Amino acid sequence: MATKNQASGGVSRQVLADHVYEALLVALMDGRLEAGTPVSIDGMARELDVSPTPVREALARLEATGMVRRMALRGYRVAPLFTPDELADLMDARLVIEPANAFMACKHAGQELTGQLEQAIEDLKAAPRGPSFAEFRAYWEADERFHRLIAESAANQFLLSAYNALGGQVQRFRFFGGLGVTDADFAIAEHTEILKAFEAGDPELARQKMIDHIEGVKQRSQHDSEVRS
Amino acid sequence: MATKNQASGGVSRQVLADHVYEALLVALMDGRLEAGTPVSIDGMARELDVSPTPVREALARLEATGMVRRMALRGYRVAPLFTPDELADLMDARLVIEPANAFMACKHAGQELTGQLEQAIEDLKAAPRGPSFAEFRAYWEADERFHRLIAESAANQFLLSAYNALGGQVQRFRFFGGLGVTDADFAIAEHTEILKAFEAGDPELARQKMIDHIEGVKQRSQHDSEVRS
DNA sequence: GTACCGTAGATCCTATAGGAAATGCGATTC
């Protein structure tokens, strides 16, 4: 496996646990680690050519994201995929948090933010839409960036933590990874509406447009769930 | 199968990292570990008479709660106390999440839940109100239980995760730990209002009463902040 | 044929040891 020692700064010494964490995350996102698969500490250590200790630390951190689950004395397993009901619950939770984020972010919004949001939308338009993980990843990254920019611009560390706690954002990636992009045109249009509200400096409108967007995602994801099953 | 050496009853082998985690949590809550204090892995291992490995794992988990912070290659430190502004942000975040929890929980509410909520209020009334940690802890426990019951009864794992992400609930304990209980009478009255809404089966009212409660907590906490400073 | 038991393998958990980096302190030099 190609070594990524080129991290800037010339810091020769890096924390191995961080590399392991990244490697596991990529493996989870790429679907190499399927839902329910046990993640052996020793086995992963052999595979990544490190000792079990950093693997243990990386898994302890991953557990907080919900990507893996730990059973005492029985090791770790990849968390199961979402059921359609859980997906609906995730959208309900997003409906609680993200409109509030949009409202607050809009109050602090400036040129810089709207520019970055616009860039995220452009990237969304440019992203390929095929079903392969590599293709989907670019799309997902632009989508995630749009929402994260808003969450961060709300300037409230606790709301940001709450947003991050919806680790399902990543799970969602896994869910649709094999399905491809099905709602790109809708998402682009809805994101644009949100951006307009930001440019107009209308927090209440931004909140409403975010609600509209997530409601749309919810409905479309439920439809996709039926297709999948 | 006579042998049930697996879970609860078995004293045989508990995971050491869990004990370390608990010990650190108690030390943080009791104020033995003050804000900003570095938490040495080796030192803590010596103090608890274990090897550094389980300490490392416990700290990795604690980091996700926000109680400690990790700086790569420089170890862990106890997270700083909240400033009044941060406390206000925490209350704003609670205002986003907890009213929604109350609304949803009320829709599923039954005899069992209202009984447990009532018990939590009774415990709140009975709790001592002195400034010592031991006294305050009982009060805090009953208060936290009330809110957590509602969060869990919302029956949405993502909203529960978001609630948990406001680890500030614990930080809040630390903040007021040295100050004692100043708003017990208000809190009891407001909790009772919420309970009434649950008993009436009125989700919208429950939402509103939760808003009122947290708004009250926010105002009173800001007043306390001024006293402290 | 079914159920129970013992052994073997794999895995997890903990402890100890060693290498590397950062911090603190003191001596030297300008």
Add this chain to the structure above:
DNA sequence: GAATCGCATTTCCTATAGGATCTACGGTAC
């Protein structure tokens, strides 16, 4: 008197080894 260099100590990070536990498989008895 102030800044810089060098050394020693502390601390963190990783690797390896050993003890304990759980699972799987095969054999035996009913």
